[in-house]
């Protein structure tokens with residue numbers, strides 16, 4: 001194996017071309033060609049019937065809701081919706097596919113020629129890339145194999161394999177980009193931004209739950225490198241990358257690997273590859289040097305799909321606000337910059353921030369807590385920030401406590417900690433942990449006297465006119481009150497105590 005070249009060096013010598021194929025499992029109640037339910041996590045092989053098991057004599061019927069969803073997806077991605085197209089049989093044998101062919105689309109996809117603009121944050125401000133979309137087509141998912149008895153869960157080394165056909169026949173939409181050029185060093189983040197934007201659009205359309213961890217959104221990342229001005233290089237295709245972060249890492253590591261291969265005089269092989277989360281590198285899968293012949297032919301058991309223009313227009317009217325337009329609108333309403341907006345998106349907290357604001361929390365506070373403390377805690381616990389057990393009402397109450405001077409920002413963090421630990425409402429946590437700001441002058445003066453007594457030299461300095469020295473005493477009081485005092489107030493009381501006016 002050749003040594004990868006550090007990313008910046010690779011980009012200094014080569015231009016990357018990327019291409020993304022995204023599979024989205026639709027959230028229809030029933031499968032693509034039969035009435036079997038699609039619920040995730042059911043007992044293996046309980047959601048099957050003669051159609052999705054491919055039993056002889058069974059006949060498929062297309063799911064109208066799935067066709068509706070794919071047309072809406074196509075429209076949201078600025079595609080043309082064709083007037084007439086057919087499903088095709090893609091013939092191959094694999095045990096996860098009971099029919100020995102997959103019903104898909106080949107040369108007649110239902111949606112073509114679209115695009116999606118994605119924005120990425122750069123040092124010079126936000127930059128927009130138009131990702132052109134080649135096709136959006138309809139197909140059906142395969143079953144799921146579980147390889148048992150081996151150490152890795154892969155087929156290699158396994159004693160036997162189990163097959164679950166519950167997933168076989170669930171509607172899948174495949175979205176394929178045209179090759180994306182001109183992204184340079186931004187290629188990995190453009191790839192990630194594209195998949196993120198796509199996910200947000202699917203969510204806004206309500207067509208899929210787009211959970212990458214459950215496989216309802218899967219991405220294959222194609223990457224090639226070439227010298228500027230020369231023909232494009234051979235691509236590799238990293239399969240089933242299953243998180244947004246991994247999309248970025250997989251593209252990055254492929255650029256580093258291919259640069260290593262090319263600079264050592266080697267040749268990039270056209271193949272599929274697997275990305276490993278733990279090591280952050282890809283390893284070879286199956287060679288694609290010789291195109292497989294799937295003997296595609298039009299599916300004879302299904303009628304062609306010919307969406308009327310009236311239906312397409314009706315569906316166009318159901319499109320939600322595009323996520324990019326929504327972000328622009330919210331940024332303006334909240335008075336924040338594109339950069340701040342991007343930070344919220346990157347942290348995955350845009351929706352919760354919007355909900356908090358709707359619940360009455362101020363935009364500044366909602367952003368501060370969700371993108372700051374709460375994200376930090378979620379990362380620490382390895383959970384989604386939305387899974388934390390804090391409500392918008394809790395945040396609103398904590399903000400009220402800060403505004404009324406009962407607690408300060410620092411104490412608020414402890415209140416959050418208590419709420420997240422299930423210690424009750426913010427008020428209950430403040431009471432049980434004794435977190436209220438000490439505002440009682442008597443208690444503060446006692447703490448000040450104590451600090452002055454402990455540091456007589458500092459006290460002397462202040463008395464002698466060195467007001468800057470007051471900081472040491474204020475610090476000591478903050479410490480003895482465990483941060484539960486208002487520093488400005490302590491300072492004022494201290495100077496008053498020493499008879500100094502500023």
Ligand code: ADP
Pocket residue numbers: 017018019020021176177178179180222223224232233234235237
């Ligand atoms: P396959 O069936 O081999 O996966 P597809 O046409 O479905 O082929 O997808 C190929 C993907 O690779 C598309 O997104 C396409 O834009 C992209 N692609 C094609 N050529 C290159 C290249 N030289 N470098 C990077 N990506 C490429």
Ligand code: MG
Pocket residue numbers: 021220237
């Ligand atoms: Mg492919």
Ligand code: ZN
Pocket residue numbers: 031034035036047048049050051052053169
């Ligand atoms: Zn079925």
